[in-house]
Amino acid sequence: MKSLLTDPVDAEVIPARTLLGLGPRNQDIGNLRQLQLAPLRGRGSLRLVMGMGMALVAAFTMILSVPLPVAAGWLGAALLFGLWSFNQFRNMPFGDPKLSGVAEHRLCTRHALYSAVLWGSPFWLQGLSPTLDHVLSMWTIAVLMMVTLSIVAHSVPLACVLFIAPVTLSAAVALVRAGAPQLAGVALVAGLLLCAFCVRFAQSHIRFRRAEETLHEKTETVSLLLREFEETSADWLWQTDNSRRLVHVSPRLAFALGGTAERLEGVPLLQALSGDAWETGLFPKSLHDMAERMKRRESFSNLIVPVTIGGMPRWWELSASPRLDETGKFLGFRGVGSDVTEKRATAEQIAKMARFDNLTGLPNRLSLNEDLARALNHALDAKSRCALLMIDLDRFKAVNDTLGHPVGDKLLAQVAARLKGLMERGMTCGRLGGDEFAVVLHNVASADAAEELAQRLITTISRPYVVDNHQLFVGASIGFAMGPQDGATVETLTRNADLALYKSKDKGGNVVAGYVASLHAQAEERRVMEQELRGALERGEFELYYQPVVTAADGTLNGFEALIRWQNKKLGNVSPGRFIPLAEDARLISPIGEWVLRTACHEAMKWPSNLKVAINVSADQLTDPSFASVVVSALAQSGLSPQRLEIEVTESVFLRDGGGAAQLLDQLIGLGIRLSLDDFGTGYSSLGYLRKTQFSTIKVDRSFVVGAAKGSIESIAIIRAVVALADSLGMSTTAEGAETELEVDTIRAMGCSNIQGYYYGRPMPASDVLTLFRAPEAADSAAA
Known part of the structure; x- marks a missing residue:
């Protein structure tokens, strides 16, 4: 093997006679002709463009010295020859090792000779006594042709010589007839040098190609031997x-x-x-x-x-x-x-795993995308419709957090089985990942049909499940987009269905939302808002406002509720209803909530000691194990008594958490902090929440306050029931949103403990709150 690698490459120089095809007919030249012809493969278009281009240049050059019909006739002949020659060579198998190449080589030499006759004729278009200027201009163009040919077809020197020699000879004779014999000698020398250049260049080319083939064969043999042994x-x-x-x-x-x-x-x-x-x-x-x-x-x-x-x-x-x-x-x-x-x-097993979900056995994202592509193509061809339904399970996280991932996995398998049971011909369901599923509908009649199926899916998914002796409840949010009108590509349709899914989840879940064009603007607005929200704390764009809470009986001030406000340079004043849900989705609510807690405790220390401060806390904060330590730290740093701090939570805390939030609230109660259940009656209204946690206050939503003031029997009954329930459990009640004297009188008549609303004061910045306490002192000093 070593000798094979170190053998010298065959460096024999091919004789010029052999290269030109002038040697003995029985001479063994091996694959010489194929090596010569191989560089011509694929260059037919180049030769055609070169020939026609040079013919046009020559015709325009001679038009001033040759009669127009003569010049036009020569140009037509040149162009027709170029096209004919191109057609002859177009399908020629140049360099095919299965052929000898002799016929192709002869064709090249014949065409070179025909071309020489064509290009040798312009020197004589003025007659047998051409002018020197005409001959020199034609010679210049002919030299360009010969040089170009020497570069393009140097591997076939005989063809080059058969073109260069006749053209040079014709030019030399024309120069003699034009009275420039010395220039004729120069032309002959130039032609001779070009012919010699072509031969030498061809020898180098063939030598290089043979050496390359020898090395390739030896390298291939070595590679095969190495594979055999290694x-x-x-x-x-x-x-x-x-x-x-x-x-x-x-x-x-x-x-x-x-x-x-x-x-x-x-x-x-x-x-x-x-x-x-x-x-x-x-x-x-x-x-x-x-x-x-x-x-x-x-x-x-x-x-x-x-x-x-x-x-x-x-x-x-x-x-x-x-x-x-x-x-x-x-x-x-x-x-x-x-x-x-x-x-x-x-x-094959890996391929199957790559296309199907191991847990549910449903097609995965890759398979669904391929099926959606087929549905879109068919819809475009048949001018019909298809649809993509994106499904996200509601309240699934609570199952994983409370019962563990094994139970969650079994629940996902049951959800997949229900989805599969609803599939009919032209429908494909699959799992995208996590608790996300999708359904591809082929040839769906309308958006209403897609929405009807989505409603059936929600109804089926929302039925109770039994997993390991646990009865579980989950819902589903579904967004859908129709193809091809909502997207003619897989990527576009998927993105738009995803936007519709966001819309359905924003509505609270367990609903269906179809794609509309305005969702793009909303998504962009959401993206910009999230980007600005991420730096809002560092830029100091948040501010706390405080709304008074008074005793219903005599209107005495007993505390304030802290409400966050956001002023951004790009977005202006952004309402909490817009940025708080976004902060929760973007996992930004914990640092913002900590800032609110520490700031409110610090400001409350400047108030009279009998006033409380109420702070809203989200479910995400209560699922953070470090929240209790943050509250303790805020109280310690500010010096605020725990009894003056009231934390407000909503019923959603218990729906999204499986017990961790309730335990954390019990820890806060143990510290002496008061708890308030906000918006009671507007959500799920389960009395079990009141049994689980010792709330100090129940807050009645403004919608019931307005309804009671208008004489709504249902609102009056709900408020009375809440007040009676609170009294029996030793809790106080706070009615929110009282704006008129009639609403205040109604609330008092039904026995609510506290009132909060514009009637007693709008939310105000911390400086205005301090003014409320400093006014009497200023009045006393003025009287003195």
Whole structure:
């Protein structure tokens, strides 16, 4: 092997006579003609453009010195010749190793001679006594043609010489006739030098190409030998003769084929691989492909073919290249093979895993995208509609957090089974990941039909589940988009369905939302707001306002509720109703809530000691294990008594959490902090919340206050029931949103403990709150 790598490359220079085709007819020139013709492959368009371009330049040059019909006639002849020559060479198999190349070489020389006649004629279009200016201009263009040809077709020097020599000779004679014999000598010398250049250039080219082929063959042989000795025992070398029969069968190949080397010697390769199918001719397609490639003497690499060994199906991976001798004669094929049966089985399993969800068995995102692409293509072709439904489970996180992921996984499997049971022809459901699913609808009639299916999905998913003796309830939010009107590509339709899903979740879940164009603007607004919200704390854009809470009986001030405000340079004043949900989704509510807590406690220390401060806390904050320590830290740093701090929570805290929030609230109660249940009666209104946690206050929503003032029997009954319930549990009640004297009188008449609303004061900044306490002191000092 070492000697093979270090053998000197054949550096023999091809004689000029042989290169020009002037040697003996029986001379062995091997693959010389193919090497000469190979660089011409694919250059037909270049030659056509070059010839026509130079013909146009020559015609425009001679138009001032030659009669117009003569110049036009020559130009027409040149253009027709160029097109004819291009057509002759267009499908010519230049450099094909299976051909000798002699015919193609002769065609090149003939066309070079025809072209020489064409380009030698412009010197004589003025007659036998042309002017010097005309001859010189034509000679300049002819020189450009000869130089260009020498570069483009240097590998075929005979063609170059047959063009250069006649054109040069014609130019020299014309120069003599024009009275410039010395220039004629220069032209002859230039033509001679160009011919010599072409021959020398061709010799270098052929020498280089032969050296390249020799190195390629040796490198290929070394690579095959290295694979034979260095790869695993499943690999082997194989070789055939020019009839595609096995030769030099190695013991390793014989073992793989289940026979002996002697018995397999001379057996057709296809017969050895196909087994019993050899008699019937019913070969697998991949074996047919391999046989065709070998018939065409083409190389192939990493071709996977099924084989039958001892009656058992196997899979082999084969690579091979044709073998040629020094003269270019085909000898057969040499290649390498390996048994990839186990590898293929593993690959098929991996492919299946890559396309289906392991937990639910449903198609995964990749499969759904492919199915959606098919649905879109069909909708575009048939001018019909398709749809994509995006499904997100509501309250699933609570199951994972409280009962663990194994229970959550079993719940997802049951959800998948229900989805699959609703699928009909033209429907595909799959899991995108986590608690997200999707349904692809082919050829759906209308958006109403898609919405109807979505409602059925919600109804089915929302039925109770039983997992490990636990009865579980989850809902579903669904957003859908119609194709192709809502998106003609998979990416666009998926994005728009996702925007619709966001809309459905913003509505509180368990609803269906269809895509509308305005969702893009809302998404962009949301993106900008989130970007600004992330730096709002550092930029100091938040401010706390405080709304008074008074005793219902006599209107005495007993505290304030802290309300956050956001002033942004880009967005202006942003209401809490817009940015608080976004802060919760973006996981920004905890740092913002901590700032509110610390700031409110600090400001409350400047008030009289009998006044409380109420702070709203989100469910995300109460699921943070460090929240209790943050409250303790805020109280310690500000010096505020725990009894003066009231934390307000809503019923959603208990719906989104499986018990952790209730435990944390119990810890806060143990510190002496008061708890208030906000918006009681507007949500789920479960009395179990009041049993779980010792609230000090129940807040009645403004909607009931307004209704009671207008005489609504239902609102009056609800307020009275809440007041009676609170009194029996030792809790106080606070009515929110009282704005008129009638509303205040109504609330007092029904026994509410406290009142909060514009009637007693709008939310005000901290400086205005301090003014309320300093006014009497200023009045006393003025009287003194």
